[in-house]
Amino acid sequence: MPRLPRTLVAAALAAVTGLALSGCGGGGSPTVSKQSGQPTAGSGAFPVTVTHAQGTVTVPSKPERVVVLGFADAQIAAALDAPVVGAARNTSSPDGNWPGVKPAFASDIVTLDSLNPNLEKIAALDPDLILMTTAQPAFGNAYDKLSEFAPVISYKEKLLHDSGDELTTLIGAALGKKEKAAELIASSRAALAGFAKEHPGLKGKEYAFGQQYDGTVYAVVAPGGPTVAFFGALGMRLPKELAALPVTLGGSTAIAPERLDLLDSADVAFFGVYGAKERGAFVKRPLVSGLDLTKSGNLNFLEINEAAMLLGPNPAVTGELLARLGPALKKIAS
Template sequence: MTPRPLIPALALALALALAGCGAPSSGTASSAGSAPAASGPPSAEGFPVTVTHGLGTTTIPHKPRRVVALGFADAQIAAALDAPVVGVARNPSAKDGNWPGVTPPYPAALQSLDSLTPNLERVAALKPDLILMTTAQPAFGSAYARLSTIAPVIPYKNELLQDSGDDLTLMIGQALGESAKATELVARSRERLAAFAAEHPTLKGKKYVFGQQYSGNIYIVAAPDGPSAAFFSALGMKQPDELAALPVQQGGAGQLSEERLDLLDTADVGFFGVYTDKERAEFEGRPLASSLDLVKKGNLHYVTLDDASLLLGPNPAVTETLLERLRPALEKIAR
């Protein structure tokens, strides 16, 4: 059977299934110093630069002029920083191939890469001098050493899908030689979050839940220090203690048994990824699901794959997009 396409929201389930096999161990991590010597332009001021990340360090000899973006946040942040992108992994759930919040959108000609499976020959053919994969699928982490022979690579900072969006923006900005732009982008994002919270002061103390159903199992993004939690915290919101206490596995998710669906009612609002009619019918057919106050009050919101990716990996490049998509649900509980 052909595997179902997995974009960031569903990467949680994939990561759980792989049980940590998606990235090389620290023993195999290497510096991108093994990449071929670039025959690019003379080094700009501030270069070479060395970036420390979750798989070691990467040295970038000159200001990048040909950037490849393999993860959804990489595409979003690179666009916001006006990076010279020559190739980007396509969003399989979008008709135009762009990830949500990418501004300006990438033309179809640049969307030449698969977002699920590394194609090293195609990446190499783009002749990149920097490869961004901070939020790329786990298969790209496994190919880190081989990708590093093509060009300097920037993977996740600490843990896949658990890095702060601010941190990723600053790290990518450093790699691009655009630290000032990155710092400004982070500042604007924080100001926008603070303004939204000020406009909706009754959100303070409200509780949220973000999860998904996948292959019959229910996962809650429960990591208390993860990027989703940080986003809602900036609005004054928090996870219910009962859900935050779930054992967190790789990807920042904890599995919720069907018998404990009642815990969803500890939240004031829920955002739930159920991506097919069959899965939605299966979820709503669970006896406890239909009796939830969250459902009866209309505060359990089914989200699309794109919205789930924004919630899973919020970053300064998409703050405005995410706030506007969540605005109706948040304003409802803020009344």
């Protein structure tokens, strides 16, 4: 089996890995029980009980040593001023930080492998809370072992299918920052609503989002996924031609070369690529070069870290996403 790429976007979209992200699992530990429901928390009071897809955990006291293992975990934790002592490293970024982590973590914090859990290194950080709502599948599979070190907060329903608001609520509850999380969510929603109001021409417009990786074009088409929710908040939708495609790895689907004409069902498209060479290879595909999207300039390319934000949009990165996508969205709204 090929080695998983070291960026989350590639890991989520590249079917060649043979890993189904929805297959992440984990049993219970002596302090975890399989239950359903919503996170519960008082106004910053502890203990706090949080329920997620892999169990129900109790955080006994205010966390002082937080480890973050996924990109959204890092973004949301930073926005909520969590006391982070260790973070999974983004190897495509010079400083190791994931895009949208503000304030950025210091270089001595972003030292953990983002692909596979180094249990010894994580344990040495002496965490009192571990966040992995958007971590790689190997971390979900190591849930039981990680739970021996500290309470672990995993994805709410399914990896890369939860909305950013839901993840912010989960993480805010675990940190004892429920109100601050609610404020972050409210601010994000206001920004999205404001952009939509300022550009009413977006209502009803259709989009495509995905990535070209290793010669294959992937589109994110999960109907209930966070990307759909982000564009939906702007009044946009996924074209029915793309929505009808089978959802596979990470909420995505591979589009056969002879069916790239399906992209023209969208008014605007955003695709993550690894540099100018990959971008050139994408545009030179016969069906792509002939697309109305290409001819009109509405086929847009994202640097891979920007694509990571759009794969898992959450309230901590709403402003950055609107700033990056804004010019292309304003163009089709006019």
